[in-house]
Amino acid sequence: xYSAFEKQPQEKKDLIIKVAIEEFVKNGYEKASTDVITxxxxxxxxxxxxxxxxxxxxxxxxxxxxxxxxxxxxxxxIKQVKADDFFERIKEIVLIKxxxxxxxxxxxxxxxxxxxxxxxxxxxxxEIIKEHYETYQDDFMLEYVYIKDLIQTEKLRDDISVDTxxxxxxxxxxxxxxxxxxxxxxxxxxxxxxxxxxxxELNDYLKIVKxxxxxxx
Numbered sequence: 001x002y003s004a005f006e007k008q009p010q011e012k013k014d015l016i017i018k019v020a021i022e023e024f025v026k027n028g029y030e031k032a033s034t035d036v037i038t039x040x041x042x043x044x045x046x047x048x049x050x051x052x053x054x055x056x057x058x059x060x061x062x063x064x065x066x067x068x069x070x071x072x073x074x075x076x077x078i079k080q081v082k083a084d085d086f087f088e089r090i091k092e093i094v095l096i097k098x099x100x101x102x103x104x105x106x107x108x109x110x111x112x113x114x115x116x117x118x119x120x121x122x123x124x125x126x127e128i129i130k131e132h133y134e135t136y137q138d139d140f141m142l143e144y145v146y147i148k149d150l151i152q153t154e155k156l157r158d159d160i161s162v163d164t165x166x167x168x169x170x171x172x173x174x175x176x177x178x179x180x181x182x183x184x185x186x187x188x189x190x191x192x193x194x195x196x197x198x199x200x201e202l203n204d205y206l207k208i209v210k211x212x213x214x215x216x217x
Contacts (some may be wrong), residue, residue, distance in 0.1 A: 002061055005051035016048075019061055021110050029059060031118035049124045063114050063128060066107045073100045078144055086150040088207045090169065093145055094202060098195040109191045116185045146170060156171055157212040165213055172205045 005013065023032045034055055038045045052058040077096040083089040100106040115132075118125035142148070146169060148162050156162070180198050183189040185192040189197065 001057065002051065003051070007062075008051075015044070015063065016051075016066065017065065018106075021066070021106055024062065025110050025113065028113075029055075029122065032059075034058075041115060051054060056124075059114075059119070059122055059126075060124055063125070065110045066104075066114075067128075067132065068102060070104060070107060070111065073104070075144075084150060086147065086152075086165070087169075087210045089147065089150060090173070091199075091203060091206065094195070094199055098199060101191065101195055105192060112191050116181055121217060127159060141170065142166070146191065154212065157213060157215050160213045165209070168207070169209060172209070173202065176202055176205075 005016075018038050023037050023040075023070070025072055027033070032055070034045060034048060037058075038048050041048075042212070052061060073099055077100065078093055081089060081092050081096070114125065118129065121145050125209050130137045146166050148166055152163055153162060156165075176198055180189065184194060186190065
C-alpha cells in the first residue's frame with residue numbers, strides 16, 4: 001500500500017514522518033491538517049495522497065511505524081540486560097523503557113495517545129491494539145521479563161511458590177500500567193512524567209515483594 005512512499009529517499013521520508021507526527025500530536029487526529037503537513041514537508045497535497053491515499057492511511061502508517069520503532073529499540077536493549085536478580089531485572093527493563101521514551105519523546109507521545117484515545121474514525125486501531133497486546137502477553141513476558149530462573153528458590157519462604165511470585169509481580173506491574181494509562185487518558189499526567197513517577201512507585205512495591213518472599217537471613 002505504501003510502496004510509492006517507501007521508494008523515496010530516506011531523508012525525505014524522515015521529514016514527512018516527523019512533521020506528520022508533530023501535527024497529529026499537536027492537534028489530534030480530527031483536527032490534524034494535511035495542508036500543514038504538506039507545507040512543512042515541502043511537498044504537494046497530491047503527492048502526499050499519492051503516497052498514502054488518505055489521512056487515515058497516513059495515520060495508520062505512522063502508528064505501525066512508531067510502534068515497530070519503539071518495540072525494536074526496547075527489545076534490542078532488553079537483550080543486553082545482564083541483571084541476575086529477578087527484581088533488579090524488572091527495574092532495569094522499566095528504566096530501558098524510560099530511556100527509549102526520552103529518546104523518542106514525540107513518537108512516544110503519539111503512540112501513547114493513539115493507544116489510549118484511538119480516533120473513532122480509525123476503526124482499524126482496535127485490531128492493531130489487540131494484536132499488539134496479544135503479541136506481548138504471558139509467553140513473551142515470561143521469556144524476556146519475568147524470568148523465573150532468576151528467583152532464588154532456595155531462599156523462598158516455605159509458603160511461597162515461584163509461580164506466586166511471578167503472578168504477584170506481574171499483577172503489580174499491570175495495575176501500575178493501568179493506573180498511569182488512566183491518568184494519561186484523563187490528561188492528569190503527561191508522557192514525560194509517567195515513567196519517572198511509575199518507576200519510583202514500582203521500586204517501592206518491588207522492595208516490599210522482594211523482602212516479603214524470602215526467608216530472613
